[in-house]
Amino acid sequence: MIGYWIIFSATTGNEFSYLTKHFLFNFNNVEDIFYRNYGKRAFIMMKIYSFLLTLPLALLACIPVRAGVYEPDKLRVYxxxxxxxxYSDEDVVLQICIKNVSEKKNFFDVFDSIKNKPGEYTTFxxxxxxxxxxEAEITVPYKLEKRDIKELIRDLERRMVELAPGEVFIHSINLKHIYKLDLNTRYRVKSLFYPTIGEDxxxxxxxxxxxxxxxxxxYNKPSEREAVQRNISPSEVILLTLRAEKDKNWDNYLKYIDVEKFINAYPEYTQKYLRANFEEKNQIEKDFIKYLTRDRDDYLLHYKIMEEEIENSKRIAYVNVIEDRYGSRWNYRYRCRYMLEQYKDMWLIVDEVATVMQGAKR
Structure with a gap:
């Protein structure tokens, strides 16, 4: 409407009086009045002119207004x-404190790590x-590679920190992550702070x-975390294997089976596997895996660990399990005895003997 009003003010007295009267008392019809009095071409030109006049105002309204200033000289670091x-098994934690001594809000940038790109040694x-x-031996990768920090921060996420007057921001950093520190050496530390990297x-x-x-x-008391055994027991391996079979998660199922040894628990595969050459054994193993992971008619319903035995050598273990499997008329119950051998930090199933206990009508 600003454009229309400017044109109105440029008209003759009678025209201006007429348009002003209608503009004030019939505002919604001002475009119709303008069109009838000045014609189509002038009407289109005025629409364009009005748009160009209001566009800067709209753009100004979109600019965020901060009630603060950027005064890096009003940021104090201690x-x-x-x-x-x-002690050598402790973290060497340094707290870098940034205080805004300005009377207004103040700002600075920090950079957050993304994936395998650390942003630790940038602003601080x-x-x-x-x-x-x-200087102690620095271990920061980009420093060792002599890369420009401006190149490094392109891959990092920039975040603005806003401090109110008198407010303090504390950044903690483990000096062991950026320096190689020796025993029985007294060190001194200070810190540089870059409020906006790139502005020197x-x-x-x-x-x-x-x-x-x-x-x-x-003479430290062992922590409770270190006192707990973290390795997987033979019983846990059997539970995970049977759970994987029930869920048909065959990747997890095969994870706990030593196929080269477990194949000997199945007579229909044993003889031909022993007589086979290397290439033939490879194919027999693939066929055996398909057999183990097939859709069974007697699928697993329930299972319960009954007993676990680990031999004195701690290399061989036995786990007794009661398994219930589906039958068309009866559900079958088996007593299964699994043999496991230790492999690195876990146990693998190498043999199984199953005995039918009873059937239960469904």
Missing amino acids: LKMDKRVL QPLVYDYSGR IVITSDNELSFKIIAEKR
């Missing part, structure tokens, strides 16, 4: 450490030296801390 003497860059002034603005921490790493702790 360091904290909870411990200055640490601790520097560790021994007391002779030599760097702020050095106001303070410098010292720390030392001594020998590993002795």
Whole structure:
């Protein structure tokens, strides 16, 4: 409507009075009035003119307004450490504190890691030296490769941190992740802070801390996490195998079976497997796997672990199981005795003996 009003103001007195009257009292019909008085061509030109006038206002309305300023010189950096003497099995955690001393909101950028691309040594860059002034051996990949940090951050996710007046942001970093630190060496650490990488603005921490790493702790009480056995028992292997059979998850089922040995539990395969050459054995194994993973008429219904025995050598184990399988008139119950051999950190099934116990009418 701004465009229409400008044209109205350029008309003669009578025309302006007429249009103003209708514009004020019949606003919805202003386009019709303009069209009748000035013609189609002028009407189209005015539509275009109105659009061009209102477009900048619309664009300005879309620009986000921040009630803050970017004042990197109003960001103060200082360091904290909870411990200055640490054991070698402890993390060396440095806290880098960023305080906004401005009277307005302030901003800076951080970079988050993506997949296998760490963003740890970007905005915050601790520097560790021994007391002779030599920098400790850095282990940050892009530093070792002498890559430009501007190239590195292209692959990272940039995130803006906003600080209110007086607010403090704390970034914790394990110095062991970026430096190789020796025992019984006293180090000093300060940090560089890059509020916006690419603008050549760097702020050095106001303070410098010292720390030392001594020998590993002795006479430690074992943690509950380390006290628990994490390896899979023979009974667990059988449970996982039978569950995989019931769910027809054949990849998991075959994971716990030593096919080369388990094939000897089936007489129809044993003789021809023993007489076969290498290539023939490979084909027989494939046929045997198809047999094991076929759709069985006597599919598994229920199972229960009854007993587990591990020989003194701890290389062979036996697990007794009661299995119920489907039958057309009766469900069949079997007592199965599985033999397992230890393979690396787990157990593999190498043999099975099944005995029919009874049938139960369904």
